[in-house]
Amino acid sequence: MTVPSATPQPGALVTHAWQQSTWLWDIHFGVALLAAELFVTFSHGPNPWVTFADGWLLLSIPLYVAVGRPALHHDAENSRRAFAFCTGMAVLYTPAAIVAQEASVAMVALAPLSYLLLSRFRAMTFLLVYNFTPLIGWTVMWWDEPGHILRTALIAVVVAGSSMTIGGWVESIAVQSSERATLIRQLEENREELARLSVAHGALLERERLAREIHDTLAQGFTSLVMLSQALESELGDTSEQARRYIDLMQRTARENLAESRSLVSSLTPAQLDDSSLDEAVRRLGDRLAEELGIVVDVRVSGTPRPLPPAVEVVALRASQEALSNIRKHAHASHAEISLAYTPGGLELTVRDNGLGFSPIASGSGYGLPGMRARVLEIGGTTKLSSAPGEGTCLSVRLTVRARPQDAVARAEQLQETKR
Numbered sequence: 311m312t313v314p315s316a317t318p319q320p321g322a323l324v325t326h327a328w329q330q331s332t333w334l335w336d337i338h339f340g341v342a343l344l345a346a347e348l349f350v351t352f353s354h355g356p357n358p359w360v361t362f363a364d365g366w367l368l369l370s371i372p373l374y375v376a377v378g379r380p381a382l383h384h385d386a387e388n389s390r391r392a393f394a395f396c397t398g399m400a401v402l403y404t405p406a407a408i409v410a411q412e413a414s415v416a417m418v419a420l421a422p423l424s425y426l427l428l429s430r431f432r433a434m435t436f437l438l439v440y441n442f443t444p445l446i447g448w449t450v451m452w453w454d455e456p457g458h459i460l461r462t463a464l465i466a467v468v469v470a471g472s473s474m475t476i477g478g479w480v481e482s483i484a485v486q487s488s489e490r491a492t493l494i495r496q497l498e499e500n501r502e503e504l505a506r507l508s509v510a511h512g513a514l515l516e517r518e519r520l521a522r523e524i525h526d527t528l529a530q531g532f533t534s535l536v537m538l539s540q541a542l543e544s545e546l547g548d549t550s551e552q553a554r555r556y557i558d559l560m561q562r563t564a565r566e567n568l569a570e571s572r573s574l575v576s577s578l579t580p581a582q583l584d585d586s587s588l589d590e591a592v593r594r595l596g597d598r599l600a601e602e603l604g605i606v607v608d609v610r611v612s613g614t615p616r617p618l619p620p621a622v623e624v625v626a627l628r629a630s631q632e633a634l635s636n637i638r639k640h641a642h643a644s645h646a647e648i649s650l651a652y653t654p655g656g657l658e659l660t661v662r663d664n665g666l667g668f669s670p671i672a673s674g675s676g677y678g679l680p681g682m683r684a685r686v687l688e689i690g691g692t693t694k695l696s697s698a699p700g701e702g703t704c705l706s707v708r709l710t711v712r713a714r715p716q717d718a719v720a721r722a723e724q725l726q727e728t729k730r
Contacts, residue, residue, distance in 0.1 A: 332382050335423070339374055342419035343367060349412035363410040366402050370416075373398045381427050392427035396436045403440060408447030417441075417469065425477040433481075434474050441470040518624050535564040588623045588657075589615050589650050592630050596648050599634050606645045613652030621689050622709050626650075626659050629693075629707045632682045633661035641665025641703065656691075656711040664702045670695050682707075 347364055354360045378395040399420055406413040420440055424433040445466050539561045583591055589611045600607040618626075630648065637646055643665030651658040683693045690710050697703040 332379065335382060335426075336379065339378075339419045339423070340371075342416055343370060345418070346406075346413050346415040349415050350406075350410040353412045354410065359409045363406040363413050366406040367413060367416065370399055370402045373402065378423065378427075389427075393432070396424055396428060396432075400436060400439050400443070404443045404447075407440075407444035411444075411448070414444070414469070417473070421473040421477060422480070425481050430478060430481055433477060437470055437473050437477070441466045441473075518621075536561060539564065583620075583623055583627060587615060588618065588626055591627055592648055592650060595630055595634055596646075599638060599646065603638065603643075605643060608645075608647045610647065610649045611652075612649070615650075615652055618657060618709075618711055622657060622711055625685050625689055625691065626657055626707065626709060628685060629659055629682050629705070630661065632679065633705045636679075636703070637661075637663050637665065640668070643702065657709045659707040659709070660704065662702065662704045667697045667699050667701045667703055669699060670697055 346367055350360055350363050350367070373395065377391060377398065381389065381392040381395055403413065403416055403420065406416075417440060421437060424436045427433075428436065445463055539557055586594075589609075593609045596607040596609040599605070617623075634646075634648075637643055641663045643663035646661070646663040649658075649660040649662075651660075679695065686693045686707055686709070692708045694706040694708075695703070696706075
């Protein structure tokens with residue numbers, strides 16, 4: 311039968327080695343049939359029974375070409391084509407074997423082909439037909455020679471038993487080959503998926519890094535430039551129209567570039583934060599976890615929700631995702647709680663569950679929690695993990711929001727408007 315390929319091309323199929331070389335089966339079948347013809351002819355000499363047996367055996371050639379050989383190119387197990395070929399061979403072989411026992415040499419080809427084309431049960435059924443149907447005919451023809459009938463019956467039993475044993479062993483090898491091919495294909499698919507996720511994760515980390523860099527350098531630099539130009543304008547007082555025009559041009563250029571840098575930061579933030587606030591994105595994460603696991607997930611928001619620097623929102627979102635991922639994979643909890651507390655100095659995220667818990671000291675493997683700690687530490691935050699076996703888990707992340715230059719710009723603009 312054909313099995314999925316272990317190569318990475320989707321949908322590709324590969325055949326077993328014994329199916330890739332159909333011409334070898336052609337030679338095997340032809341040699342076995344020729345040997346049977348020669349044994350029948352030279353064992354008895356010319357007579358009508360020999361002619362009858364040879365004729366029936368020769369009819370198996372077109373049957374093999376028209377039905378048997380095409381069945382080798384398809385997933386032939388239990389198929390109608392394979393069953394029709396084996397049935398036709400039984401009809402042709404049995405009369406020939408009854409009138410000339412030497413025709414049983416053809417079993418050398420019939421036995422392996424039966425196991426190759428059919429399931430084990432059907433193959434064994436046909437082997438019993440091939441071996442014992444001629445025995446019934448011999449019993450009718452030689453009923454007065456019980457010794458000859460007994461010897462023939464013993465030979466039939468030995469041949470049938472050995473054929474079934476060897477055929478079953480060969481089929482087990484074929485099944486093992488199919489299982490290994492499937493396993494290899496799954497491993498290739500998993501490797502591709504892992505590589506894809508690795509690339510996507512790397513790209514995401516780079517996007518977030520660029521967003522932080524742009525926010526912390528270019529955006530704040532342009533903000534400072536706007537502040538300085540406004541301060542310069544207020545200090546100069548009445549100056550020439552040309553100087554004031556240059557100052558206005560400097561402010562306009564700085565504002566335009568500040569808007570561009572903010573746009574870049576926005577485009578590089580996670581998709582969950584594109585069209586929603588942080589608390590809305592966290593609520594969606596909690597709802598998804600509740601739907602997937604069938605547990606109660608409470609999301610609580612305290613303080614006054616407000617936009618935070620992109621780096622802070624991204625880290626808070628990633629920390630929430632990591633905590634919920636651990637609940638999904640390890641906690642076996644029935645209840646979880648996500649708390650977002652907006653404080654004057656920043657944001658506090660707390661994720662609790664009533665699951666199995668674990669020992670933070672003994673748990674040294676994995677990359678999720680260490681990576682999250684590193685991300686939080688990178689923007690000046692702190693992480694606290696509390697857990698014990700059987701007591702659930704509590705993860706707390708505290709993120710500090712530094713005073714932003716753009717807030718100072720807004721205050722400076724208000725002051726300037728007041729002076730005017």
